[in-house]
Amino acid sequence: MGICLVLLGYFVGAVFFPPDGGVAGIFIALGAWFFMSLISYFTGDSIILATSNAQEVSHDVHPQLFNIVEEMKIAANLPVMPKVYVIDEAAPNAFATGTRPEKSAVAVTAGLLSRLNRDELQGVIAHEMSHIANRDVLFMTFAGILLGSIVLISEVFLRSMWFSSRSSKRYRAGKKVAGGQAQLIITAVAIALAILAPIVTRLLYFAISRKREYLADASAVRLTRYPQGLASALEKISAVKLDLPSANKVTAPMYIINPLKKKGARLLNLTSTHPPIYERIGILRSMIYRANFLDYQKAYSRVKGESSVIIPASGLRQTEVIPVRKASMEKGVGETGKKKGVRELVDLMRAVNKYAFLICACGLKIKVPPDFKKSKISCPRCGREVEVPLAELAALTAAAGAVTAGKDEKKDEQISARSQQVYMRKGKGWESFSCSCGRLLQISPAFRGSHIVCSTCGRRTVIKS
Amino acid sequence: MIILLIPLIVIAILFVVFIGIYNSLVRLRNRVKNAWSQIDVQLKRRHDLIPNLVETAKGYMKHEKETLENITQARSRAMGAGSVGERSKAEGTLSGAISKFFVVVENYPDLKANQNFLSLQEELTSTENRIGFARQSYNDQVLFFNNKIQMFPSSIVAGMFSFTVEEFFEIEEAGEREVPKVDFS
Numbered sequence: 001m002g003i004c005l006v007l008l009g010y011f012v013g014a015v016f017f018p019p020d021g022g023v024a025g026i027f028i029a030l031g032a033w034f035f036m037s038l039i040s041y042f043t044g045d046s047i048i049l050a051t052s053n054a055q056e057v058s059h060d061v062h063p064q065l066f067n068i069v070e071e072m073k074i075a076a077n078l079p080v081m082p083k084v085y086v087i088d089e090a091a092p093n094a095f096a097t098g099t100r101p102e103k104s105a106v107a108v109t110a111g112l113l114s115r116l117n118r119d120e121l122q123g124v125i126a127h128e129m130s131h132i133a134n135r136d137v138l139f140m141t142f143a144g145i146l147l148g149s150i151v152l153i154s155e156v157f158l159r160s161m162w163f164s165s166r167s168s169k170r171y172r173a174g175k176k177v178a179g180g181q182a183q184l185i186i187t188a189v190a191i192a193l194a195i196l197a198p199i200v201t202r203l204l205y206f207a208i209s210r211k212r213e214y215l216a217d218a219s220a221v222r223l224t225r226y227p228q229g230l231a232s233a234l235e236k237i238s239a240v241k242l243d244l245p246s247a248n249k250v251t252a253p254m255y256i257i258n259p260l261k262k263k264g265a266r267l268l269n270l271t272s273t274h275p276p277i278y279e280r281i282g283i284l285r286s287m288i289y290r291a292n293f294l295d296y297q298k299a300y301s302r303v304k305g306e307s308s309v310i311i312p313a314s315g316l317r318q319t320e321v322i323p324v325r326k327a328s329m330e331k332g333v334g335e336t337g338k339k340k341g342v343r344e345l346v347d348l349m350r351a352v353n354k355y356a357f358l359i360c361a362c363g364l365k366i367k368v369p370p371d372f373k374k375s376k377i378s379c380p381r382c383g384r385e386v387e388v389p390l391a392e393l394a395a396l397t398a399a400a401g402a403v404t405a406g407k408d409e410k411k412d413e414q415i416s417a418r419s420q421q422v423y424m425r426k427g428k429g430w431e432s433f434s435c436s437c438g439r440l441l442q443i444s445p446a447f448r449g450s451h452i453v454c455s456t457c458g459r460r461t462v463i464k465s
Numbered sequence: 466m467i468i469l470l471i472p473l474i475v476i477a478i479l480f481v482v483f484i485g486i487y488n489s490l491v492r493l494r495n496r497v498k499n500a501w502s503q504i505d506v507q508l509k510r511r512h513d514l515i516p517n518l519v520e521t522a523k524g525y526m527k528h529e530k531e532t533l534e535n536i537t538q539a540r541s542r543a544m545g546a547g548s549v550g551e552r553s554k555a556e557g558t559l560s561g562a563i564s565k566f567f568v569v570v571e572n573y574p575d576l577k578a579n580q581n582f583l584s585l586q587e588e589l590t591s592t593e594n595r596i597g598f599a600r601q602s603y604n605d606q607v608l609f610f611n612n613k614i615q616m617f618p619s620s621i622v623a624g625m626f627s628f629t630v631e632e633f634f635e636i637e638e639a640g641e642r643e644v645p646k647v648d649f650s
Contacts, residue, residue: 063584067591075598077606118590131520188554225601 008153008197011190016416033149037142049097052109054085062086065113068122069106071455072129075223082106084134086113093240095254096128099138106132109244115236120349123220123230124237127256130219136212137254147205154194161191209273217280218296220313225291231284231432238277239429239445278442280428286440300400301438359390378436421461423452435459484623493610497631500603504634505521507595508543513594515563518585522566524577532569536562537573552635556596563589600634607631 009029026362059066069084078101085107087357098104106128108121116124127246131137220229223244237257252259281405282303287295293311348368351357356368358377366377368388377388423433425443433441437457519533526533539562543555567586576582611630614623622628 062588064591067594071594071598074507074595075602077500077602147564313647351507399469 004268007192007317011186011193022158023238026443027368029149033146036145036149047104049085049107052087052095052107053089054087057086062113064118065121065125066106068118068125069129072122072125072223075126076129076130076133078104078133079101082129086110089244090260091244092116092237092240093244093259094124094128094256096131097137097254098132099135099141101132101135104132104137111242112237116233118228119229120233120236122224123226123233124256125252126218126220127230127386130223130398131212131254134212134215134217134219140209140212140254143205144210147201150201151198154198157190157194159186162444179341185255206273209276213274213280213312214283218285221284221287221291221296222293227284227287227291231281234277234281234284235429235431236424238281244375278432278444281430281432282442287432319442338402345461356388378434421459422464423461424464433461435461483622485617487626490610490613490619490626492630493539493606493613497603497606499608500599500606501634502601504596504603507592507599511559511589511592511596512540514542514585514589518582518589521579521582521585522570525579526569529569532562532566536566541600549634557637560593560596563593604633606625607633 006026009011073081080102087109088105089109090111092115094108096106185326220230275341283299286299298310350367350427429445435441435454451460453460539559543559546552546555613619614628
């Protein structure tokens with residue numbers, strides 16, 4: 001991007017001040033960038049906080065949020081505690097700001113707080129803290145200003161060309177232009193650059209932004225040792241299609257997911273500040289055992305199917321083994337009242353119908369139908385293999401057999417359950433689960449079909465909502 | 466003249482490199498110390514929270530005297546421990562006692578509804594996490610430091626000024642390797 005700015009500065013300068021205005025042009029362009037950077041360095045974070053109606057909170061107002069921020073501050077080894085803000089918006093989202101770790105802030109929306117449990121909130125905060133610790137805010141601000149300067153210079157240049165070419169025709173015709181051919185070529189190159197440079201830098205800017213998001217995800221996993229927390233937080237956040245009115249183009253890269261998504265509209269991958277959320281979830285979900293940077297890189301290559309490096313070399317050099325921790329004891333705060341009651345009722349019905357309940361190490365309760373025949377089942381949340389106690393199951397089914405025998409309509413269901421896997425959709429957003437062969441399958445919000453066929457092993461998985 | 470200058474320049478460069486390595490070693494050692502004091506702060510915080518917790522729970526948990534006493538004892542033992550190894554062991558016992566306590570609490574709905582207890586529980590959960598994260602970041606720093614003083618060329622400087630390898634802070638967590646339970650209820 002810097003090269004773009006320098007090149008643009010050189011040629012525009014050469015057109016305006018021939019014969020050797022090129023160098024002056026570079027200095028003017030760099031000066032413009034430096035000056036704008038300086039302004040934003042000292043005022044940037046207060047502006048974004050002010051435009052998004054954020055309210056600062058203390059430990060007394062929201063102890064859990066405050067505690068989690070402090071936990072992550074300790075984990076990330078930040079010198080001071082960032083300020084904590086809450087935005088009164090229903091759309092679940094969060095952002096971090098502050099060009100230096102000493103003067104930083106994290107803000108979350110009220111919608112986020114009401115939807116996530118402790119582990120998920122921790123994942124989100126860890127992502128934001130990684131933005132602070134990696135100095136992404138500074139990085140993206142400078143990149144954004146670089147983009148801004150290039151756009152500004154190109155606009156000024158193109159407009160001036162437009163007007164000067166009209167007004168100076170008569171003047172030039174009489175005077176005979178010195179330099180002739182060479183000057184004409186330089187002008188042509190300058191015009192081409194003025195048109196192309198903003199486009200190229202914009203694409204570069206988006207690419208950098210996406211890379212920093214992946215990096216922040218990887219750092220968040222390293223901090224919390226718990227990729228599933230962030231993954232399920234992203235699932236919950238992406239399930240809600242609400243716009244955040246206070247966000248704009250400039251502040252968008254700072255949020256945890258793109259706050260400017262439109263209902264149903266799929267943005268082109270190339271011009272998005274954030275990587276596609278299903279890919280982020282897929283990477284996190286497939287990190288089952290280890291939480292190192294290297295493991296994130298491996299998971300990234302596995303899910304994306306490409307080998308581009310997203311983690312800086314210094315991160316990949318750390319080869320020590322970091323195991324993933326288990327879910328915390330606390331139950332989700334998101335599930336209360338009516339929803340909880342329904343779930344309990346459904347569980348009770350299953351218990352009556354002799355379903356077995358297996359508790360996976362990630363905390364998920366897996367319901368196994370009584371005629372389940374495989375000795376292992378893979379957890380739909382984390383992909384771990386869980387042993388099925390077949391002998392006990394068989395004993396239970398035999399006891400219940402006398403009652404259920406003769407019911408024909410049940411038989412059909414049982415046969416299909418034996419040959420297929422069933423996945424119950426949790427909501428309407430992006431969801432992912434592991435096929436029993438271990439491959440990660442994903443369901444998009446637009447998915448309307450009845451089943452998915454695994455591309456590795458060919459098993460059918462029935463999707464029920 | 467020039468032949469004389471070359472060794473001088475080489476020595477000067479070596480000297481600057483030497484100072485750089487020494488300074489980075491000192492910086493890393495200070496980071497280790499700082500991370501250790503972070504753990505200390507959080508452990509102290511936990512010790513301060515426990516009497517409050519026991520006091521609140523006492524009225525509700527008349528039949529769980531043993532659990533409460535275990536916590537109190539583990540706390541006083543942890544407060545009296547000396548060396549790093551001894552401390553990590555005592556604090557590990559305390560962590561175990563606390564998590565056992567929270568399992569038992571599930572049987573006391575009255576206590577779980579108590580506002581005071583709820584906020585104490587959040588504070589204690591957070592403190593447990595903080596201790597975990599502080600330990601994590603301490604171990605990270607120790608690893609950096611140990612790597613640095615064992616690797617060439619900084620190992621030479623480390624040997625000259627007797628920088629010694631730091632100890633990791635390990636807590637053995639019981640129940641990490643438990644098999645998933647089957648619940649047929």
